[in-house]
Amino acid sequence: ADEALFQRLKRSAFGRRLRSLDSFESSCFRQCAYFFDGAEYLTFPEVYESLTIEDALRFLQENATVQRSGMSVIEPLKEA
Numbered sequence: 100a101d102e103a104l105f106q107r108l109k110r111s112a113f114g115r116r117l118r119s120l121d122s123f124e125s126s127c128f129r130q131c132a133y134f135f136d137g138a139e140y141l142t143f144p145e146v147y148e149s150l151t152i153e154d155a156l157r158f159l160q161e162n163a164t165v166q167r168s169g170m171s172v173i174e175p176l177k178e179a
Contacts, residue, residue, distance in 0.1 A: 100152050100156060102152055105152040105155065109147060109150060112147070113143075113144070113147045116143055116147075126140075
């Protein structure tokens with residue numbers, strides 16, 4: 100796995116999360132959603148800081164499975 104790529108993606112995701120704080124509606128929604136999941140939304144900086152590439156790979160191995168996958172085939176409309 101590419102550690103530099105992982106760190107770049109992590110910083111990008113953190114930046115998007117930080118920018119989302121500009122939206123009052125988004126912040127309220129996320130705080131409620133996290134509360135009902137038993138987590139504190141505004142601790143996300145600490146969560147991002149502690150996340151390792153091993154954590155991400157383990158999550159993908161456990162959750163990105165064939166049983167949880169789907170596929171859509173989109174075909175162009177046929178001309179009449």
